[in-house]
Amino acid sequence: MSYISLDGVSKQYGAAWAVDRVAMAIEKTEFVSLLGPSGSGKTTLLRIIAGLEKPTNGRVLIGGEDVTDLPPHKRGVAMVFQEFLLFPHRTVRENLAFPLRMLKLPKTEMDERIDWVLGILSLRGLEGRYPNQLSGGQQQRVALGRGLVGRPKALLLDEPLANLDRELRQEMEVEIRKHQTALGIPFIYVTHNQEEALSMSDRIAVVRNGRIEDFAPRAEIYDRPKTAFIAQFVGRSNRFVGVLKREGATAAIDAGAVALATADRPGLKDGAPVAAYVKNEKIRLRTPETLHAVGANALAATVKHVILRGPYAEYVLTWAAGEMIASRPRAEVEFSAGDAVVAHWDPADVDVFPEKEAAA
């Protein structure tokens, strides 16, 4: 029995379904991300779990108990809001004490818990400040602390790092995951940032138009996208549009200027219009001297410019039918703008989807 279950949860606003028949089962020690574009229904789903929104249909179970009709203050879950929503008339210490006072904990235990949170989130010395006297990063830590301090049954996080700069965000990602492991409670983390989802989660649920497109371990989401939407949304890919030709155990895609080879796709008909995705880092580069044959999964290109990303470089290439990007570790041979190269990739790295879906 999973710890949190959503059973056909839907939420209707007017005529539109913000959340549409969502079913999920989350384990007690799991870190789950809800990843999806803006307006896909992530916040609504989180608010339904918290009890701030009543689902139009479906049930929510926490710890085996049906909480669908329980108000938020009886659910024992906590939330870190995107806008922090710290109580502006309360100091940091009072903000952190709030969940504990509601739990009616004895004073000594309250002090202990607050001290623990101040310690793990390095907030010591800021106890007496009001939220508007804190920097964005400090406010974010207080909001996180307020979520952790009551040792909730689950912690819901709604894009808590969205307002932070990149460096602080990466630091916090590590912190958050550490606290989740230490507490042993499920974290449900909403984000539209794939890097965040990939860096912290055990499993990722990709949300699209209120529906769960796929809910799977993060490596699977990244390496074997189940739909064209996921292929496009997670990771950075090059897209080729063409027609599928099945040849026994393999399939080929005629994409005009280039032919792609891939494993067989039994679900797709011969001659079906398809879109193929190859991740940037799966594209390998050679000089034309070392790889002459421009056949399947290989094409001749010219380096247009090079974007340096520290440990790896992104090569923007022009080829006969447009542009593509290859990212390579800097330890490999480096190319510079104007170089002629041959880009090639493995059949296993080609993800193929029917083109109708890809266009949507």
Place this chain on the structure above:
Amino acid sequence: MRFRPGKIALIATVVVSYLFLYLPIVHIGLASLSRNSSFPYPPHWSFATMSRLLGNSLYQTALGNSLLLGVLVATLSTALAGAATIGLMRHAGRKTTLFLALFIAPLFVAEVLLGISSLIFSGLFLGLQGNLGSAVLANVVHCFSYALLIMATQLYRYDWRLDDAAMVFGATPARTFFEVTLPLIWPGLLGAFIVTFIMAFNNLEISFYLLGATPTLPSVAWGALRYGVKPELYALATCVNLVVLCVLAVMFVLMRTGLATFGHRPERERAAV
């Protein structure tokens, strides 16, 4: 400093405006504190009229009634308008504007009309004789709309998601109101209370029709007019003005120290220390 006609004209305008606003009040103040009360320039200081006012039992009863009327009306209209405003803002929807318009509409009814129609209504349908009770009810109708306007401007800025946060962290709806909502919106409530108090305290047009034989300060002053303006009336006006000024001073100090904003926000948040 260079001669600048624009600046001089500006200062003159400001001075004239303030004279226009405050000269009558200052005049009454001087008149009530001097022996030559009909033309107190220069004033011959004396507390004679003041002490005569204090010795007048009618005026004392009237003051008591006015205070009672003011407090009752302010309490009732602030509570009702507070509930209405919170309801409108918290559950904002397509019909919010309509409800708001209907709540504010009584503002546009002339007070005299409101007085007369309330008199008829109270007599015919509620069976109320003219007394303090019916006057309170009629004044609440009027003050409710003002209180609602004042609070709406303040609560407009309130982030209702703070209530969500409180509830997620275990607060019942009642606890949420007293721990989070009220501490953040009380300046709006206090502002509405003070303004409606002053309005009801000073009201003549509505109260006049509904008070019956109960004297209040404005009605006594109005009655005194018929027998010629007596110096006591000056003293009375001065006292009332003093009370009102004190209340406004309290509001002003609260605003300056940043303790309360009454809907006015110089900066977005409390200043950082």
